[in-house]
Amino acid sequence: METGVITRILTFAVVTVAACLLAILFRNRVVFHRWAGGWLIVFVLLAVSGILLVDTSIQRIQDTADMNEWPSVSGEVTKSEITDGRNYRPEITYVYYVDRVMYEGVSKMGAPGFGGKNKRFEVAETIVEEYSPGHELSVRYNPVDPSESTLSITTPWSVYTKLSLGLILHIGSLIQILNLLLNLRRRRTCPVV
Secondary structure, eight states: HHHHHHHHHHHHHHHHHHHHHHHTTOHHHHHHHHTTTTHHHHHHHHHHHHHHHHHHHHHHHHHHHHTTTSOOOEEEEEEEEEEEEEEEEEEEEHHHHHHHEEEEEOOOOTSSSOOHHHHHHHHHHHHHTTTTOOOEEEEEEOOOOTTTEEOOOOOOOHHHHHHHHHHHHHHHHHHHHHHHHHHOOOOHSOOOO
């Protein structure tokens, strides 16, 4: 995993934990009424978390688009099996050659990890049957690091879910920040009776 991606994930985790801690600390409504800054901090942290989610999702979509530009070579399946952890998923092991050097790769073939257990097994079984050992296939590899390869170039559905969640978090938080600031302004400009 790239250092930039790890940094983004860690930053997101820290901001999310900080927002949760602030929400717990200031959950008493009396404290929030007296100190609206608590809500402001929470919403700012949530807005930043939303931006980080959007950023990492867009980066993943861009990485997938970049993979479409990778050169392809012919490869051969060496092992094809169904893994049975929490989800049934196909696991295709393959070899390919770049400049007479053999590389090995493993692919989950972009099979979704959701749905009923029987349906996941059927999908995995179909893929494993299609990619039986000895089957020739097209492998795309990273020209900078030929040991990095892929068989299927698709953006996982979870990336779009994270992108949507990030947009909702960010836009919702910005609306709440504006609401808080307008309410504070109204309180200051209202005449005291």
